[in-house]
C-alpha cells in the first residue's frame with residue numbers, strides 16, 4: 001500500500017513562480033522518507049498541497065489510496081502535519097490546542113484527554129500543559145506541533161523541518177521519538193536541512209531542486225553513488241619525514257592535520273603505511289563532511305553546470321580542491337555516530353566520497369543563513 | 380462592556396433627552412419606538428464584528444490551517460464561525476434589551492416574529508462578516524466595511540425614525556437598504572406596526588441567509604483568501 005503517491009504534480013503560484021514542475025513520488029506504508037532540497041526547492045509547497053493548504057495547479061495526490069480530489073475527508077483523516085511555521089493559536093493554552101485539534105477529528109473528549117496526556121508526556125511537555133503557547137520556547141513550540149499532529153494518530157506523519165532551531169539534545173530525543181513511532185507503524189515523511197539527520201533516520205530519500213525531483217531512491221543506494229570520500233586525520237605532532245602518497249590528494253591545513261581524499265579503488269591501509277613511514281602518529285580520524293551532504297551538493301550544484309540534470313556518477317571537479325578556512329570548520333555539521341545495524345552502510349562508506357569544497361562551503365553558508373532565520377523567527 | 384455603555388448612552392440621549400421633545404411615534408413613546416432599532420443595531424454590529432475578528436484573527440495567526448488540514452467539511456467550519464457570531468450578537472442584544480427595560484416598558488406584540496427576525500438577522504450578518512474576513516488581507520480591510528458601509532446603512536435603516544417621515548425619493552432609496560427590512564420586521568414584533576411588508580422582510584432575510592451561506596461555503600471550497 002502506498003502511503004502517499006504524487007503524479008505529475010505542478011504548482012504555479014499567482015505571482016508566476018513555478019514552485020513544482022511535475023513531481024512523481026511514491027512513499028510506501030511504514031517507510032521513513034526524507035524529502036530534501038535547498039531553500040525554495042518546493043518542499044513546503046508539495047507538503048502544502050498534500051495537506052490541502054495550497055491548491056495544486058495540476059496532477060494527482062493520493063493518500064493511502066484516497067485521492068484528495070474525490071475523497072478529501074478520508075485522505076485528510078490519514079494525515080498528520082507538522083508545518084514549517086508555527087500555526088497554532090498563540091493565545092491558547094497547550095491543552096486547549098490539543099483538545100480542540102482532537103475535536104476537529106471527531107475524537108471524544110475523554111479519549112482526547114488520555115491521548116493528550118500520552119503525547120505530551122512523550123514529547124516532554126506535560127508540565128507545560130497549562131501554559132499559554134506563546135510563552136513556550138521555540139523548541140517546545142515545535143514539539144507541541146508534533147503532539148498536535150499525532151493526537152488523532154494519523155497513519156502518515158509529515159514533518160516540515162521539525163528540528164529547525166532545536167537544540168542538539170532535544171533533536172536527538174526527537175529522532176529517537178520519531179524512530180519509535182515509525183517502528184510502531186506510522187509512515188513518516190520529513191524535510192530537513194540537516195543531512196546527517198536524514199541519513200541517520202530515513203530509509204528512502206528524494207531530493208527536489210527547482211521544483212523537480214533529481215534523486216529518488218533507497219538511502220543506501222544513493223550513498224553508494226558517492227565515488228570519493230575525504231578523511232581528516234589528526235596527528236599527535238608534526239610529521240618528521242616527508243609523506244609519500246602517490247595517487248592520493250593530500251592537503252595539510254596545519255601541521256598536525258591532514259586531509260586525504262580516497263576513491264573507491266584506493267584504501268586506507270596505504271595511507272597508514274605511508275604515515276608510519278613518515279613518522280606520523282594518527283590520534284583520530286573522521287569524515288570531512290557528511291556523506292549524504294557531499295552527494296547532495298553534487299546533485300544540487302550539478303544544476304549550475306548541467307542544467308538541472310542529475311549527476312549520478314560525479315567525478316572530481318577541477319578546481320574544487322579544499323581551501324580550508326576557519327569559518328568552515330566551525331560550520332561543519334556533526335559526524336554521524338556509527339550505529340549498530342548500519343554495518344552495510346558503514347562499509348560502503350569506505351569506497352564512497354568527495355571533496356566538492358566550493359559546493360560544501362556554499363552549502364554551509366546556506367545552512368548558516370537558514371539557522372539564523374529560523375532562530376530569529378522563533379523569538 | 381463597550382456595547383453596554385454605548386446602548387446606555389443612546390437610551391439616555393435619544394430616549395430621555397431628545398425623545399421627550401419628539402413626542403409620540405405611532406402611538407408609542409420615542410423610546411419605545413427606537414428600542415427595537417437599538418437592539419437590532421447591537422445584534423448586527425456584534426454578529427458581524429465577532430465573525431470578522433475571529434476568522435481574520437485565525438487567518439492572521441495562521442491557526443485557520445488547523446481547520447483546513449483537518450477533515451472538517453467547509454460548511455461546518457462556516458457554521459461554527461456563524462454560530463460564534465450569533466451567540467455574541469444575541470447575547471449583546473439581550474443585554475441591550477435588559478438595559479432598555481430600565482428606561483421604558485417594552486411591549487411585545489408578536490413574540491415569534493421578534494425571535495425569528497433577530498435570529499435571521501444575526502445569521503445574515505455573521506455570514507456577512509465571514510465574507511468580509513475571507514477577502515480581508517489586512518486590518519484596514521476588516522474595519523472598512525463596518526465603518527463605511529454597515530454603520531451608515533444601519534443608521535439609515537430606520538433605527539431612529541420611520542421612513543414614512545422621509546420625502547418620497549428618500550423612501551425609495553431606503554427601500555433598497557436590506558437593513559430596513561430587518562429592523563422593521565423586528566419592530567413589528569414589538570409594536571405591531573411596520574414601515575414595510577413583514578412577509579416580504581422575512582423573504583429577504585431567508586434569501587440572504589441562503590445566498591450568503593452558499594457563497595461562504597463556495598469561497599472556502601475555492602480557498603479564496605485561505606489557500607494559495
Ligand SMILES: Nc1ncnc2c1ncn2[C@@H]1O[C@H](COP(=O)(O)OP(=O)(O)OP(=O)(O)O)[C@@H](O)[C@H]1O
Pocket residue numbers: 013014015017018019037038039040041042043044045046084607
Ligand atoms: N505563497 C507563495 N506565493 C508565491 N510564491 C511562493 C509562495 N510560497 C512559496 N513560493 C515560492 O515557491 C517556491 C518554493 O517554495 P517552498 O516554500 O515550497 O520551498 P521549500 O523547499 O520549502 O524551501 P525551504 O527549505 O526554504 O523551506 C519558492 O520560489 C517560493 O518563493
Ligand SMILES: [Mg+2]
Pocket residue numbers: 043044045084160
Ligand atoms: Mg519549506
